Amino acid sequence: MRTPILKEWGLKAEPVFLAAGPCSAESEQQVLTTARALAKKGVGFFRAGIWKPRTRPGSFEGVGPAGLVWLEQVRAETGLKVGTEVAEPAHVEACLEHRMDVLWVGARTTTNPFSVQAIADALRGTDVPVFVKNPMSADVALWLGALERLANAGLTRLGAIHRGVSSPLEMRYRNAPAWKMPVELMRLMPEIPMICDPSHICGKAELIPAIAQEAMDLLFDGLMIEVHPNPSEALSDAAQQLTPEEFFLLIDKLQLPQEKSGSTAFVNRMRKLRDGVDELDSRMLELLSRRMETVREMGKLKSEQNVSTLQPERWAEILEDRLKRGRQLNLPEAFVQQLMQSVHEEAIRQQEADRIGL
Structure with a gap:
């Protein structure tokens, strides 16, 4: 895990990094009440949205710069590091003026390279820790590119936050977990701390503990969880916020697995099982190689007889049979x-490549 890196940034990460606080800063009292409760549990930094990008106008869009003053009060009173989301250069300038300890770039902003570049330019010459949430779509390249733009601006304290991706499918979560996305980013950028935001993945408070545990099982370095003193009265994302007491219970029950075991019996047994998997x-x-050779032969026959590459009836038969x-x-x-x-798409690609000479 990369928690030592977070500690080098001055963020508490023992035994795991925790960021918590309300979805939105709504009032001075609400912010301070939440922070006082969370200060007892050792969070890495206190989070609160100051500017809220909403899908449609007319919703609560944040209190603006006044909330930064409240975050300064949180730091002065509790000693907690404080941070918020930035979506444009003006947000960055205001946060730097109020000495925010941590910033993050939201999913909607990560989707737009122009917006990310503008933020990177505004941060040039500073080295405040910046986390980047994954884009709304399952596009690892966009996520990677956002981090690279910030790095190219001279920022060295960079981290990633996984908050799931939008999906047209009906499911129990607000956003699809899409774990392969952060796993791939961890492979490409192994030095970057990876945080999970189960609040936005789940969209419902009761689902958060299971997703938080799954993130720990996948060796995430920490969690960012929305916490509100009275979620039912929250002005944004009420359904996905925990009370401080619910947050404490979640953290107390959290299991923190290690990547390796010192047990010789475990190592020997795992080696044998892995050898079996490799075989x-x-x-x-x-x-699969033999299958592709066969479908290419099929493709040649189709081409010779001017038969379409895609065979809808045959594909429906294959899928029904394989599912059964x-x-x-x-x-x-x-x-x-x-x-x-995936196999069918590759078969079509290879048949078409032969057919049109790619």
Whole structure:
């Protein structure tokens, strides 16, 4: 884990980094009441939204710079580091004026490279810690690019926040967890601290503990959780905010797994199992290669007879059969469907490449 890096930035991260506070700063009393409660639990920094980018006009869009004064009061009274989201250069300038300890770039802003570059330019010459949330879509390149733009502006204390992605599918979460996205970013930028925002993934307070635990199981370095003294009266995202007491309970129950074990028996058994997985993967890739050779032969026949590459009826038959077979093998239907769609897309790509000479 990268918690030592966070400690070097002056942020508390023992045993795990915790950022907590209301979705929005609504009043001086609300901010201070929340901060006083959270100061007892060792959060890494106190978060509160000052400017709120809303989907439609007319919703509560934040209190603006007045809330920065309240955050300064939080720091003076509790000793907590304080931070907020920035979406444009004017926000950055106001935060620097009020000496915010931490900033983050929101998902809607990360989606727009022009906005990220403007923020990076405004931060040039400073080195305040900046976290970048993933974009609304499952686009790792956009996320990576946002971090690179900030790094190119001279910022060295950079972190990432995973908050899930928008999905057209009906599901229990507000945003799809899409864990492969942060896992891939951790592979590409292993030195970057990775924080999970289960509040925005879940959208419902009762779902947050499970997602928070899953993030820890995936070796995230910390959590950013929305906490409000009275969530039912919150002016934004009321359903996904915890009370301080609920937050404390979540943290007390959180399990923090280690990447490795010192048990010799564990190491030996795991080595054997991994060898088995490696062998199965090798055989699987060989079978996929043979499948692609076969579909390319099929593609040549289609081309010779001027038959379309896509065969909708055949594809429907394949998918129905493989889903049925997957159920017999106790494989999740969504996994089998995603796997077969990937295989089918690659088969079409290879057939078309041969057909049009790419």
